[in-house]
Amino acid sequence: MQGPGDWYEDAATRWLCAQGWQVVQRNFHCKLGEIDIIALDGEYLVFVEVRARSNPRFSSAAASVDRRKQRKLLRAARVFLQRNAQWRARPCRFDVLAFNPRQSMPEPAPQWIRSAFSA
Template sequence: MKKGKYFEDLACQYLTSLGYEILIRNFHCRYGEIDIVALEGETLVFVEVKGTHTGLEPAERIDYKKLSKIYMCIDEFLKEYPARECRVDAIIIKGNQIEHLRNISL
């Protein structure tokens, strides 16, 4: 199993345990990919998942360039599926620990 899929599976389990509804995994567009699109109540949540990786800490790999691509993907997504409220979260997985960063921005 690929590490990325493993971390995304853990993130989906975590979000589901908090009451989120997972709508789409791996939304692709010409700008890149959104790992998870979920619904928390009435809020559409776009989730970037990062796990332990050699070199940089997982959260450090969500830089300005990565966030810019995520926001362009969100614009594409919202053209097809308009939403009133949305936000971007990150799920950072290091070993057995899951850190949920809510409402990250550029």
């Protein structure tokens, strides 16, 4: 059974593919963290964090990627690269796709934050 997070990750994957990206892996897990989507954007290997907010009274979806979450993503990305040597020579970046509540949209468009943070 899919939860709301899965729906947003599916929507993010569709959006990335529509932009011409190639998804390498979804839901990479290790003991240090998890990466929602790993994809190729041209020469870049991009680690994508998907965030969503359903209630506009709380901080934006993008703002929820705080320092603690960034550190977990960095650690998980290092593990991914250690386990997958074929990607090590690529330049890497960390993007955020944030879905914020909108009215009357069948599938909300994400807010794309390219190079949201760096190592």
